[in-house]
Amino acid sequence: MSRRSLNVSLEVKLAKIRELNDWYDEFDKRFPAWYRKIRLRARKIYEELERGGAPICRYGKDFDFTEYVPNLPPEREAISSLRELDEVEQRYVETIGMDVEEERRAGSHLQEDTTVVYSGFSDWARESLLPEHPDGVVVMNPDEAIMKFDWLREFVHRLVPIDLDKYTALCTAYSIGGVFLWVKRGVKVKLPLQACFFMKAERLAQLPYILVIVEPHARVDIISGCVMHPKCFTGVHGCITEIYVGEGAQVSFNIIHNFKRGYHVRPKVGVLVEEGATYVENYISIGEPDSAQLYPTVILRGRGSRAVLRSLFFGRGHSDMDIGAAIIYTGEKCRGQIISRSVVLGEASVKMRGALKAYAPGARGHLECRALLLSDKARAFAYPNLKSMYPDAMLTHEAAIGKIEDEQLYYLMSRGLSEEEAVALITRGFLSADIPELPPLLRAEIDRLISTTAKEAL
Amino acid sequence: MAGLRRDARPRVDPERCIRCGVCVRVCRAGVLELRSAGELAGLPLARCVVARPGACTGCLRCVEECPARAISL
Numbered sequence: 001m002s003r004r005s006l007n008v009s010l011e012v013k014l015a016k017i018r019e020l021n022d023w024y025d026e027f028d029k030r031f032p033a034w035y036r037k038i039r040l041r042a043r044k045i046y047e048e049l050e051r052g053g054a055p056i057c058r059y060g061k062d063f064d065f066t067e068y069v070p071n072l073p074p075e076r077e078a079i080s081s082l083r084e085l086d087e088v089e090q091r092y093v094e095t096i097g098m099d100v101e102e103e104r105r106a107g108s109h110l111q112e113d114t115t116v117v118y119s120g121f122s123d124w125a126r127e128s129l130l131p132e133h134p135d136g137v138v139v140m141n142p143d144e145a146i147m148k149f150d151w152l153r154e155f156v157h158r159l160v161p162i163d164l165d166k167y168t169a170l171c172t173a174y175s176i177g178g179v180f181l182w183v184k185r186g187v188k189v190k191l192p193l194q195a196c197f198f199m200k201a202e203r204l205a206q207l208p209y210i211l212v213i214v215e216p217h218a219r220v221d222i223i224s225g226c227v228m229h230p231k232c233f234t235g236v237h238g239c240i241t242e243i244y245v246g247e248g249a250q251v252s253f254n255i256i257h258n259f260k261r262g263y264h265v266r267p268k269v270g271v272l273v274e275e276g277a278t279y280v281e282n283y284i285s286i287g288e289p290d291s292a293q294l295y296p297t298v299i300l301r302g303r304g305s306r307a308v309l310r311s312l313f314f315g316r317g318h319s320d321m322d323i324g325a326a327i328i329y330t331g332e333k334c335r336g337q338i339i340s341r342s343v344v345l346g347e348a349s350v351k352m353r354g355a356l357k358a359y360a361p362g363a364r365g366h367l368e369c370r371a372l373l374l375s376d377k378a379r380a381f382a383y384p385n386l387k388s389m390y391p392d393a394m395l396t397h398e399a400a401i402g403k404i405e406d407e408q409l410y411y412l413m414s415r416g417l418s419e420e421e422a423v424a425l426i427t428r429g430f431l432s433a434d435i436p437e438l439p440p441l442l443r444a445e446i447d448r449l450i451s452t453t454a455k456e457a458l
Numbered sequence: 459m460a461g462l463r464r465d466a467r468p469r470v471d472p473e474r475c476i477r478c479g480v481c482v483r484v485c486r487a488g489v490l491e492l493r494s495a496g497e498l499a500g501l502p503l504a505r506c507v508v509a510r511p512g513a514c515t516g517c518l519r520c521v522e523e524c525p526a527r528a529i530s531l
Contacts, residue, residue: 041473056527154498159476161526185500215500246501270476274501297525299478328525330479359483359523389484 013050016066023071024174034153035146038162042172045163055165059353060293060322063264065166068205068236070174072114079118082108088230089198095286096225096256097442098196109139109195113204114176116141124191136187137220138180142209145180152180155213159242159270159299167266167293171207171238178208178239181222185215185246192221192254197237199228205236212253216246216274225256226265234262241269245277247302252280256442258287261317265292275302275331283323284442285313286449291320295353298327300334310339312431314449315348315378316456324353324383329393333362340369341431344378345456355385358393367397372404372430374423374457424454466516466531470506474528477504481520481529487513490520 021043028036049055079085082100085093090100099105102122106129110118119139121130129136146152162172179195199206206226214220226237237259245251259265265285273279281296298307309325327336338354352369371380382399404426412422427450468489470481481490491509494502506528520529 151498154503161474161476161528163474163527182499213499213501244501246499272476272478299476301477301479328478328480330483357480359480 010051013064013066014047017047017050020071020174027071030143031146032150035156038157039173042162042169046166046169046173049166049169056161056163057165057295059165059295059324060266061291061320062166063291065170065205065236068203069201070114070205070207071176072201072204076112076115076117079110082110082118092227092230092258093196093198093225095442095445096196096227096258097223097254098194098225104191105194106189106191107137107139107193109179109193110198111177111196111208112198113201113206116177122191129189133184133187136184137189138182139193140180142178142180142211143176145211152211155242155244156211157240157242159272160240160268164268167238168240168268171209171240171266171268174205175207175209175240179210181212181220183214183218183220186217188219189221192223194223194225197224197226197239199226199232199235199237202232203234204232205238207238210239210241212241212243212251214243214245214249214251217248218246219250221252221254223254223256225258227258228260228263236264236266238266239268241267243269243271243279245271245273245279247274248276249274250278252282254282255284257285257289257292259289259292261288261290263287263289265289265294267294269294269296271296271298271307273298273300273302273305273307276304277302278306280308281310283311283313284446285321286445288314288316288319290318291322293322295324295326297325298336300327300329300336301331303331304333305331306334307336308339309337311341313342314453315342315344315350315380316453317346317348319348321348322351322353324351324355326355326357327365329356329358329360329363329365332360334360334364336363336365338367342371342380343374343427343431343453344371344380345374345453347375347377349379351381351383352399353383353385354397356387356395356397358388358390358395361390361392363388363390363393363395365395367395369399370430371401372427373402374404374427374453420454420458423457424450427454466514467511468508468514468520469530470508471528471530472505474526475506476526476528477506478525479504480523480525481506484519484523486517486519487515489514
């Protein structure tokens with residue numbers, strides 16, 4: 001491309017950004033001054049990065065964000081139950097682990113495009129959790145929470161640096177909706193809360209913001225699923241998630257994505273873990289997005305805190321997946337584990353990054369990246385990264401990339417399995433990185449996917 | 459040693475700081491401190507402050523290690 005055409009395309013982009021900014025000037029009027037200031041700063045950073053500024057981090061494939069629309073006006077009326085979704089929608093949200101009947105859930109939150117259409121507690125929560133702790137769990141649209149609780153200024157956009165890259169800047173500047181979850185001291189939510197981000201509009205950039213504050217000694221499991229309607233073909237899902245885990249609290253955060261070709265996925269996660277607390281994250285992607293980039297960063301700041309980050313994903317078609325995770329140890333005697341497993345088919349490219357950085361004594365950690373290549377044109381890269389500033393840290397890693405060995409296949413086939421069954425069995429074993437509490441429908445979906453990938457691989 | 463400056467003073471940008479405490483851990487001169495600023499929703503609030511600016515040797519370790527690029531000298 002010539003310099004002249006580059007300049008023209010930059011001018012076109014900047015004009016679109018100015019138009020977007022005019023709309024957001026009006027939209028942001030509802031927010032308190034401190035939040036507007038953050039958004040304005042993010043806008044400036046985003047524009048600067050579009051002009052060629054240097055981000056902190058350059059992971060993942062770049063795409064032109066200005067081709068997408070983040071500010072779609074709300075279309076759908078609020079619904080009173082997930083059962084009001086039509087049959088196709090129900091089937092799609094179930095593939096990402098949502099329980100439409102809410103039998104095994106404490107509550108649900110559904111955002112369609114840019115509108116939160118449903119947010120409520122299940123019968124179980126109303127009968128057994130809320131009578132005991134009337135205001136124990138707060139679930140809200142973060143836009144409303146920011147207007148209502150001024151003290152959130154200490155927590156909002158404090159963990160994910162705005163200028164980390166173009167996508168963190170634009171997600172901060174243009175986010176609409178999302179979830180604010182606040183679990184109060186000592187409240188143990190025994191069943192998971194589910195949040196679903198459903199995309200129904202074409203060329204939509206869905207940019208929710210998720211803020212989770214878990215007070216000391218509380219416990220919560222979250223299932224956050226993102227999927228598009230089958231009638232859509234292109235879109236962007238970008239999200240900033242910030243999670244604060246108080247002293248002795250336990251949080252598990254499950255992200256499940258099912259995006260098809262034509263989608264770009266950029267979820268950014270920052271977590272701060274206090275003394276003796278535990279944070280567990282599972283990322284599962286069963287789709288075939290054009291590109292996905294994820295690099296959740298957990299700061300173990302409290303003494304004796306713990307984090308486990310697992311990711312399990314497929315690279316199919318022409319997907320470009322850049323999936324990583326980092327744990328930063330600044331508290332003493334902390335433990336961390338990162339496990340990443342991927343199955344790569346077609347002409348997909350998978351990058352697996354992992355970093356354990358020990359800045360405090362007594363750190364323990366293990367990092368594992370493994371990819372199984374099931375086609376000749378599939379590509380995988382592993383970048384394990386360990387850093388220790390203290391001699392007593394114990395950090396280990398293992399990385400492995402390879403295809404299924406013929407000997408394993410012949411052994412299974414000699415026992416009466418067809419080649420397809422043998423490939424499926426080995427893949428199933430490879431992906432069985434024990435994830436407790438995997439919703440049964442999602443497990444079935446992964447199983448179905450393994451069977452089809454085995455067919456595709458042969 | 460090259461790169462060391464007697465007049466160096468680190469500055470922490472409070473808007474960028476993610477209060478992780480990495481700089482406090484890597485500073486060998488004890489210049490930076492994560493100081494408690496009370497509690498909100500049961501979570502400790504911390505502020506990264508330049509507690510002993512005079513002790514700074516200008517080694518740049520804090521600048522290099524800060525994951526949010528919040529420190530400048």
